[in-house]
Amino acid sequence: MEPLYAFPLGSAFFVVAGVAVLVAARRRSRAWKRFLGSSQVTQAQVLDLRVHHPRHDVDPIFVPVVRFPLLDGRMVEAETMSGSRPAPARRGDVVMVRFDPEDPSRVSLADGLATPAAGGCVLAGLGVGFVVLGLLLGLVSAFLLLVVTA
Numbered sequence: 001m002e003p004l005y006a007f008p009l010g011s012a013f014f015v016v017a018g019v020a021v022l023v024a025a026r027r028r029s030r031a032w033k034r035f036l037g038s039s040q041v042t043q044a045q046v047l048d049l050r051v052h053h054p055r056h057d058v059d060p061i062f063v064p065v066v067r068f069p070l071l072d073g074r075m076v077e078a079e080t081m082s083g084s085r086p087a088p089a090r091r092g093d094v095v096m097v098r099f100d101p102e103d104p105s106r107v108s109l110a111d112g113l114a115t116p117a118a119g120g121c122v123l124a125g126l127g128v129g130f131v132v133l134g135l136l137l138g139l140v141s142a143f144l145l146l147v148v149t150a
């Protein structure tokens with residue numbers, strides 16, 4: 001295949017990848033909205049920060065482990081659903097959390113970069129970037145094909 005004709009394939013790849021990432025971001029957003037609708041807010045103490053390594057070549061993400069009381073007096077200790085870099089809190093900090101009353105181990109910080117909503121925004125930005133890059137590659141390839149074949 002001639003290098004000039006590879007541009008439309010690259011363009012299509014980036015557009016398709018961007019749309020797939022946008023779909024994933026939309027699903028994450030819907031799941032977060034459902035969680036917001038059914039969750040309760042309370043104060044929690046940060047017991048620990050667990051270090052997650054998504055890949056060996058990427059800096060770690062810090063995920064808080066929190067403890068908070070339920071209305072019936074039971075204490076819940078759980079790792080939040082997401083984390084961030086830099087660490088969203090320090091050991092001993094008191095933070096606001098959202099938890100699912102049906103499953104109190106499903107817990108998230110109530111605000112900040114360590115919420116699933118923040119991750120959804122990042123995914124949406126990446127998706128838009130991929131689509132724009134794909135469209136730009138398509139325009140460049142169309143222009144080059146016109147110039148070369150003229």
